[in-house]
Amino acid sequence: MKIFCNRSQLQHAVQTVQKAVASKTPLPILTGIYLEAKNDKLELQATDYEIGISCTIDANIEQPGAIVLSGRYFQEMVRKLPGESIEISTSTEERTIKITAGNSQFNLLSLPAEEFPVLRQINSENPIIVKDYCLRELIKKTVFACANDEARPIFTGGLLEIKDQEIRLVATNTHRLALKKDSLESGSDQMKLIIPAKILSELARLLVGEDAQDVTLSWQKNQVGIAFDNVYIISRLIEGQFPDYNKVIPPSYTTTIEINTDEFLAAVERVSLLAKDGEYNVAKFNFTNDEVIITSNNPDVGKAYETVNATLSGNGLEIAFNAKYIIDILKNIDSENIIFSLNTELSPACITPDNDSNYTYIITPVRTN
């Protein structure tokens, strides 16, 4: 193999695939980045069997071929190489790869390319096409609500659901639930996929192109393939039955409060400073006619008290929440005001932006004694 390519393009490609390079693995080949050169294109791939990422860039190819390089060293090297053009060539007899840029030259030992599990793209009959900004928004507004603990694997992923020209992403850790909807331009079959939170976050990180573009999702059995721009991601899906989240969204509320988002967020953040009690950050919220009184009490540290103006309709209520769950959602709401809807002090409550009916956040209270 012998190729010439642009340094910044190569760096972008390496950064793209880098998250899929396995760090802890019994299989050394998975610690490598796979490079394949053919038809004036250079394709980079990495996989840890959970997620696989491929990124293709233009290259001037003198001699096609495939190699695998140590992911760690290749990535650090490309970032620091001088000049604009990079030459990569192999010498088969020594099993090394020569990388030349400007006046610097590296010889990296190669890993056996034939051992690399090359990604196979998934071809499903009805792929979904969704705009990148729409998908990014879906992910950013929900993925934080996923569970971290592996004891309940089903909740470590987000449920991507498509139904009647509507796309939804739902994430929950059983104590809070975030749901974001959007409409699709083209209709599609119904489907439900549970995508690991790690992969969703990674996808949101990569979907930052300046021009709007289409993202194509195809799936089969327990895998999903995501294609956009020059990138292809393949991921394992979480298997199992996601519980019926519609059931936990209360159909109506007896109390609704409108509060300024930023003021409320700042107040909750301050009060939560003293709210550390065991593993919960319990803060109490007393909703009255024209204000919310937020308090926390930690016998070992002290007390906090703050009020925020609010407009209430319905009954006043005192309720305790894990302050972290409130802060998480307020940070993700862009509108000026939020609507906080409640029923009783022991039933789930709902927080939504006042201008976006497609975004719902359900939170369970804490039962205090």
Add this chain to the structure above:
Amino acid sequence: MGVKTGEVLWQAKQKCPGLVIVPPDFKKYLRFSRMAREIYADYTNQIEAFGIDENWLDVTGAEHISGDGEKIADTIRQRVKSELGVTVSVGVSWNKTFAKLGSDMKKPDAITVISENNFKQKVWPLPVGDLLYVGRATKQKFANRAIFTIGDLAKRNVRDLKLLLGVWGETLWQFANGFDNAPIRQLGEESIVKSVGNSTTTVRDLVNIEDVKLIIYVLAESVAVRLRSHGLKCTTVAISVRNNELISFERQGKISTPTFVSGDIAAKAMELFKANYTWDKPIRSLGVRGADLVTADRHIQLNLFKCDQSDRESLERTIDSLRERFGSYCIQRCAMMIDSNLTGFNPKNDHVIHPVAFTR
């Protein structure tokens, strides 16, 4: 004849055809154990139970009333024999390890005195496996390093033992040298509960998952009751399994929210069992334990998908009070009726062995 503890009856009969089998009467056993303790209480208030039929007594300071250790041991031995009609073996020493060792040296109805002057002759030639807390695994590790007797252990460099067994290596070395200075607990003093567990050796070997389920539910109920009585919840559930070749293992796992509900504990225990047992051998004994204890009255983050636990919690509390008033068998799970021979024991009352807090 080669009959061993824990052997099944038919095997023992094969080894010893004329074997006389006396049926056990656990209640009687406990009653006599309690009565023996009443006798001990005449001599000291520092009585610490080790299992159900062994106790440590600290008689320091009682010499001018009742005589020295050997004298008191002999009085106790005679009184138990004449008042209760059973024999006891007593070890007299200046530390707990050697006292226990001495009680095992001469049986039955005997006294062994291990003093600071004679322990090197009496204790050091004994096999290292006789020392308290040297079990099968530790014994094997010692054997690999040519430590066969307690003396071998005592004479080893303590740093080598630390490398071999960690902190425990140093502790065992101290035991072997008679440096054990753990105090004997006062009567009625209870240690802080770290975990709550019950185990049982079943009346017959368990051969399928249904059997196991029954036993796990019985044990889990007892664990749950005891957690509730301490005002605690557990966040980790552990099971121990021993097969009919007496090979055992323990596995544990976390549960998402702290609980003292027997159903939750049993479900986790079953999950652990199913994930870890391959049924290559029938099971002789099972244990369920709740660990990582937290207080029960803390805040509870409610769950979206599960109904409020408080109903189930008050249900279990109601069952507790029913059982307190009308006896433990007044209310039972249906499954317990399937094989009442197997499940007809009450681990809470019959099998609670207050654990050995040796190193506190």
